[in-house]
Amino acid sequence: MATIYEVAKLAGVSPATVSRVFNGVAVSDEKLAAVREAARQLKFTPNRTARTLRKQESEVIALVIPDIENPYFTELARGVEDVAQKAGYSVVLCNTDSQLEKEATYLQIAISEHMAGVILAAASDTTNLDDIQAAGRPVVAVDRGTGYDIDGVVMANRMAGQAATEHLVRAGYRRIACITGPRLIETAYERAQGWRAVIARQFPDADPDELLRYSTFRVDGGREVMEELLELPEPPDAMVAGNNLLGVGAIQVLTERGLTPPKLGVAVVGSLPFTTLSPSAVTLVRLPARHMGVTAAKMLLERIAGDDQPARTVVLRGELQPARPAD
Amino acid sequence: MATIYEVAKLAGVSPATVSRVFNGVAVSDEKLAAVREAARQLKFTPNRTARTLRKQESEVIALVIPDIENPYFTELARGVEDVAQKAGYSVVLCNTDSQLEKEATYLQIAISEHMAGVILAAASDTTNLDDIQAAGRPVVAVDRGTGYDIDGVVMANRMAGQAATEHLVRAGYRRIACITGPRLIETAYERAQGWRAVIARQFPDADPDELLRYSTFRVDGGREVMEELLELPEPPDAMVAGNNLLGVGAIQVLTERGLTPPKLGVAVVGSLPFTTLSPSAVTLVRLPARHMGVTAAKMLLERIAGDDQPARTVVLRGELQPARPAD
DNA sequence: CTGAAAGCGCTTACAG
DNA sequence: CTGAAAGCGCTTACAG
Known part of the structure; x- marks a missing residue:
């Protein structure tokens, strides 16, 4: 894996300039071209771990759900994933089996991996979010409330x-x-x-x-x-x-x-x-499970971007689909 | 988030000693106790990002599948997750929709996030694993082969x-x-x-x-x-x-x-x-999908631990369950 | 067993 | 626009 230093050397610029190129910061046209070319030659991909350590925030969001084998939650996951991926985030799917201990472990990991935020279908109404809140990581509740004053998306x-x-x-x-x-x-x-x-x-x-x-x-x-x-x-x-x-x-x-x-x-x-x-x-x-995921992911991205308006709860309505009499 | 330095200071030891405590390296009983107590007081959790950057390897494995909404793959995911979690690894579920580009993106992320390894149900038989192999990350194929000489688990x-x-x-x-x-x-x-x-x-x-x-x-x-x-x-x-x-x-x-x-x-x-x-x-x-996940995860953990025996392919047999005549 | 120090690969305030 | 330098929080070879 090539590093920013090797690219800098090959392109004849400083590592800072390489970093700027990969972060969309203004750089002169010639240097831009040189860096791009060098990166291409060296097959350079930025090291996300280093970036995360430095920026104190990763492009990963955690989706914590009680039952990964329930299609309702996989559909929800699809919605989350679609939005997240378009925004350059990846999604870690965490299955709690409705167990508070598993859930607590995953929330702890979200903190210590500097994940950008969490979308949570709580295992119980006693889920403790104190630590993740203290860490400043936004949490959006889905499907169920949490007892905390945070964004949420629920069904009617x-x-x-x-x-x-x-x-x-x-x-x-x-x-x-x-x-x-x-x-x-x-x-x-x-x-x-x-x-x-x-x-x-x-x-x-x-x-x-x-x-x-x-x-x-x-x-x-x-x-x-x-x-x-x-x-x-x-x-x-x-x-x-x-x-x-x-x-x-x-x-x-x-x-x-x-x-x-x-x-x-x-x-x-x-x-x-x-x-x-x-x-x-x-x-x-x-129940619009996918839409719930989409909505929650959008809300989370807004919070990650720094939005600090008061907590919102979105209520999604189910749609009656009557059985058709057998043809 | 407390750091290793704050814990060291409070415990009256060096940061290196704190690190050793959290990595199971031998430390005198008194220092061990002091570090533990200090860590408890400060609610210290090791920063995984820093550890990953330093060790060049994270405790995350990627599970790359073509269709997260197919219960066959969620069952597989369950098996992977169970084994991984017990070994202290978390699993990132990556859904490719059978699209090579999405798959390539996820494999690239696995590299740049220093993930420990990949379990892959390939989107196609032309999936390119050159980069991930060059990065030295083990890959275990599931459900389908890859055209590479790597470990795999398939059904009969x-x-x-x-x-x-x-x-x-x-x-x-x-x-x-x-x-x-x-x-x-x-x-x-x-x-x-x-x-x-x-x-x-x-x-x-x-x-x-x-x-x-x-x-x-x-x-x-x-x-x-x-x-x-x-x-x-x-x-x-x-x-x-x-x-x-x-x-x-x-x-x-x-x-x-x-x-x-x-x-x-x-x-x-x-x-x-x-x-x-x-x-x-x-x-x-x-088809024993869960067992396939379990087997693949175990094989991957062995490779992560450094096992370099020749590539193995495990073939799992389906079990006939005849319909029962209606009662 | 223990500590001081270097270094993992980035980003970014600072100075120019 | 650009570069030198510090620092994110760990781990680990080295020396003692």
Whole structure:
């Protein structure tokens, strides 16, 4: 690896001039050309580590997520990556498995590697951001809040739960269950609240808790709870899934029992990119995960650039995509 | 951020001693204790950038893949991450979208960030590794070869294609199509070769090319080709999907037409973690993607540690998981 | 075991 | 516009 000194020597200039060329600082035309030519000959690439050490900031941003195997988060990651890459930043994907210790480790690494900033889907509402804030690194929350007064992008979760439920009501279903994620995850809770509001309004005599289930945001969680609901003396005739994976698990069980939607109505908050049903067979409230990533990345880049306006929270709305009756 | 100098001062030792403590080099018990205490008080974390610049090597490995939204590659990433993290390395996930330019950029970044090594699922068989090799950074190929004499982990693709096809033959199907990925991607080609071998042996009179289709390794590719095959004057009664996404797309079409497996036999090379059918409804030749990641990461760590034995290629076998007849 | 000192490859205030 | 020089925070050969 050639260094700035070798390039300088070959080009007959000082190392400072070489540095300026690579940082877009004004330099006379002749020197510019000479440096370019020398760099080309030596296949010079600036050493990012040295630059980072000197500037105390790297062109890397950390994306910290709880589950890399959930397509919702990979879609989010795509959005982040697209924006970051165009701005010359690379993205380190950090998977926490919802474990606070793993998350803390990654945040520590972000500090000690001088990463430019962090986009964080917090493992828990007790995530500690004191150190990263003390280090002056901007953090943008995605999907979930953090308890800190920082920029964030979230989905309109209550509204999504509501839209999913209302659609099932309109379609004529009367016993509509709700399967959502852990009570302590705000997205899970809010989507359930949306469901509950519709149930309370439409079926004032119903006991909402009878058909509400908290589970994990995973395929097997959806399976278990769906099976349990079907065992009920008076089983539901429809269900709202609090996220994509729960929806997948629940639909698997329904398919196995010959209850494929619309026999039992299903509305999923999220998307099913790998459904083996027709993509239009299930009602979705599609969440713009990619857009969330794009928005968060843009906000983060603004903060990295020094923007110090008060913290903003952007709320993104899901989009109802009703199931098409089978052709 | 406290530095080694501040810790040294507080502990009453030299910076060199502090460094030694954090690198596990022998130090007297009293100094060890003093340094530890001082570091604790100052919340000292070693600056990784400085260490990297000095040592010319960072504790980061790059995982370069063509499609971050394909669960096969996220599963692979999980395996890599698990091993890497335990060894104190972090993983940068680099998504190339199968574009050589993006891939080249990431490889360049790996060099200029002094990353310890690269795990690469190459975007193409023309990927250029000259620079990264010249920089002395080890590269381990996964999923696909590279044309370079380096360590690699691949699936037994031909055998997988064969096993999938043989299973359909045993189940009584007679016109078995094959939908695979781009001809130039070796995994796509080899799986098709496995299919072809079985067809040639079992149905010597058949024209194999009639039912073989190259497409993209994507859901919509599977959809298109499946639709096309069903339009045939004499449509197939079964099909082998060359990867998970093709399988998803093809099954979507079949479900829409009321041809859900086993009405039309389906065997997929790969897994369907988000199928909305019963997980046991489709025959799979499951590919150990996670294990591939684990193996590749271990090999890479060995190379990083200085191992210079001749290049090895590990071949991992898929596992046939026959569809269970509907209960 | 320990410390002083050099050096990893850059960037940038300073002086011209 | 340009260069000499300091310094980012470590690690490590060297000498003791």
